[in-house]
Amino acid sequence: MTPEQLSETIRAALLAGIDDSDFQLSPFDVPEVKVERPRQREHGDWATNVAMQLAKKAGTNPREFATTLVERLAEIDGIESAEVAGPGFINIRLAAGAAGELARTIVRANGAYGRGDSLKDQVVNVEFVSANPTGPIHLGGTRWAAVGDSLARLMEFHDARVIREYYFNDHGSQIDNFAKSLYAVVAGEDAPENGYGGQYIQDIANEVMVEAMEAGDRDPLERPRDEAIEFFRERGVRLMFNEIKDSLKDFGVEFDVYFHEESLHSSGKVERALDELKASGALYESEGAWWLKSTDHGDEKDRVVIKSDGNAAYIAGDIAYIRDKHERGADLCVYLLGADHHGYIARLKAAAAALGYDPASVEVIIGQMVNLVKDGQPVRMSKRAGTVVTMEDLVDAVGVDAARYALSRSSTDQSIDIDLDLLASAxxxxxxxxxxxxxxxxxxxxxxxxxxxxxxxxxxxxxxxxxxxxxxxxxxxxxxxxxxxxxxxxxxxxxxxxxxxxxxxxxxxxxxxxxxxxxxxxxxxxxxxxxxxxxxxxxxxxxxxxxxxxxxxxxxx
Missing domain, CATH: 1.10.730.10 (Isoleucyl-tRNA Synthetase; Domain 1)
Incomplete structure (x- = not known):
């Protein structure tokens, strides 16, 4: 007897008791009966608190209700015993034959045992990792790769249609600095302020130069500086992008959609979304800037959407992106974000509400930091990235299975220390x-x-x-x-x-x-x-x- 079958058996006993006037209830009062494992094994195989849920409505106390229900359960084939415990819990012990039948049920299910349908007919967009294409995936992104893919698999196991999405932040100053860093390393210049360092910058820059030579392109260093930097931007972002994709694939994670932030701006989707919000009154002008009335939807303060200099703030892209996801059919948009993004929970929900969507259609999961330890000491730097530990560093040390399991094993709201020596041990x-x-x-x-x-x-x-x-x-x-x-x-x-x-x-x-x-x-x-x-x-x-x-x-x- 599976837990689901036991739940139905208990519910049937309740309905029979209602028919026989043992319980002064309507059949519509009887909920889905939940059974759980008792904390102490000697108390039985399963326990339920259904008597405590229904007693008041039935005009009696939980123990009296439970006692009446236990008398009925004790007469059912497959139930060896049932007894009342505490204020009205019911502990149930199954007969060996009924309990053992579960083994055959599981084998015959052939991998389907445990499946559910709680997300049936829902389209769930799960966006995770979403690292800037300016360097290898660091440990925080690696944690999201493991967690995000696992959550997607779980949702699919409960009958959702899941879209795994990677959002490339390829619009803005970080890409400018990345391109300038590539140019600088080839030109023999110092890295720009807020630029990027590490061996991978040299590697990507070298690949750009080799590509240019093989394609017969003009030497980038012979071009005007701005043109040369643009040359490195176009090719360097693509190469870094491909490297990130390859790393994720090797980690067992593949995405259905790779969405480029730049496309929101170049397609006019940001402008159209903001025009719509202006027309609806969800945006207002103050001090030369345009603000989202996010406090109307639970945010702690209103958010600047268009700055006083006329440029769009980062949230402008977020607004257009939420709309784009829903227009592509998403019923639920799940975002997995880093520890420094707590403020995004309220603002993203407010943005959804301002666009006319249910705020509950946006979920934000915040993940905490990951620390590596080897020989009892923290591991802080990558041989290749220079400043952070990367996905490749972790996989090289312990393998994909150990890395994914260790990163999925803890709640995302907890910082975790990963002991490389332990994970590499048999x-x-x-x-x-x-x-x-x-x-x-x-x-x-x-x-x-x-x-x-x-x-x-x-x-x-x-x-x-x-x-x-x-x-x-x-x-x-x-x-x-x-x-x-x-x-x-x-x-x-x-x-x-x-x-x-x-x-x-x-x-x-x-x-x-x-x-x-x-x-x-x-x-x-x-x-x-x-x-x-x-x-x-x-x-x-x-x-x-x-x-x-x-x-x-x-x-x-």
Whole structure:
């Protein structure tokens, strides 16, 4: 019996009680019944607080309501016992056969176990990383690459149509400074103020020069200075852009849309959006500038949209971009931004409201800093970038799987320290190794079973799964859909990683205390076959969970 099936069973018992006048309620009063794992395993397999939810409406107290419901539940096949606890909780213990049936359900689902439909028919635009094309992706962007892709996978697992989008900030002074930095390194000049340094600048500049030579173009240094800088801008941004794309692809992240900020301005979309807001009265003029009435929509202050010098402020592009996303069909726009962007939450929602969209259609997730530690000391600089640690530095040190898992394992609102020595180790103290090894172990058990001629299809008897470690493992497997649903609802991919570690622990304890293959001359029985179902079900859930984090599930380690 899956948690969903148990929820429906409890709801059916409530409706039957209403029909028999045990509960003074309308059928419309009965909600979807939620069941959760008790904090203490000895209290049972599942618990629900539905009696506490409905007692007042039924004109009774929670314990009396729960007692009546427990009497009905105790008569249902598959429920071994039900008892009232505390102020009105109901603890439920499933019969071994009902609990064990979950193993077959998971295997037959063939990777679909845990799927949901909470985002059915929704188009979700998830914008993440979005680094300026002026240098390699730093650790903050790397964290967003891991987290953003995991959230996208989770939303797709709950039936959303997800658009992964990368917003290239290729408009403004940072690009000017990037082009000037490329020119300066070739011309033998000092880097400009607010320019960029590091070996990668030399590398990109050299590539521009090689391209020019191979194409038979005029030597950039023989051109007028402004023309030469523009030459480096056009080619340097493209080369840096391609390098960023390649890095992300190697990291297992590919985007559906690469959106250029410059296109908002060159296409006139910024001007049209602002004209619309002026006409609607959402913008007003003061002190020679145009302001968005963002305080009307919960922002702490109104925002300058067109500065007194006539130039558009950065938020002007944000306004046009929100409109563009919605016009492309997005129902929900999710932004993953760095720790210095807290002010963007209110202003982006205000911009959406000013354009006539529901502010709830914009979500902003703020991520905190990532620090690397090696040999007990912080790692602060990249050999190539010079000033920051990059995605390539992290991947070179620990590999893609360890990097993605470590960056997805913590809540985004927490700063994290990544111990490179730990992540590179093949020990159980390394979380990604621990989970991947559990999956490899389950694959090894399946191979050994095949050598003994043990096949799942030859027999299954859920009632045989009576060992306490099997009850614990089945309970952990049953929790997977709930964990996924909460990860999707709260946009918290780290719940999946922490769950996988708990599942791996339950599996390892089961592996140590039971056997799928016979000992010595022992005959193969349905117990062995049924345990193979449980082994394979665990492997499937581990594999699904790792996939949702963008991490591989090796079959041998």
């Amino acid at each position: 020990t159980n103290a390394n979380p990604v190794f621990y989970v991947q090894y559990a999956h490899a172990r389950s694959a090894g058990v399946a191979r050994n079973a095949a050598e003994y001629g043990i096949a799942r299809e030859d027999g299954f008897d859920a009632a045989l799964l009576t060992h306490e470690s099997e009850a614990a493992l089945l309970g952990a497997l049953g929790d997977f859909p709930r964990v996924i649903a909460q990860a999707v609802e709260f946009r918290e991919q780290h719940r999946v990683a922490r769950y996988l570690e708990e599942l791996a622990s339950a599996f390892n304890q089961w592996y140590d205390r039971t056997r799928v293959t016979p000992l010595g001359d022992e005959e193969v029985t349905d117990l062995h076959r049924t345990r193979l179902w449980l082994n394979d079900a665990t492997g499937m859930v581990l594999r699904t969970g790792l996939h949702l984090l963008g991490v591989s599930a090796p079959e041998r380690m």
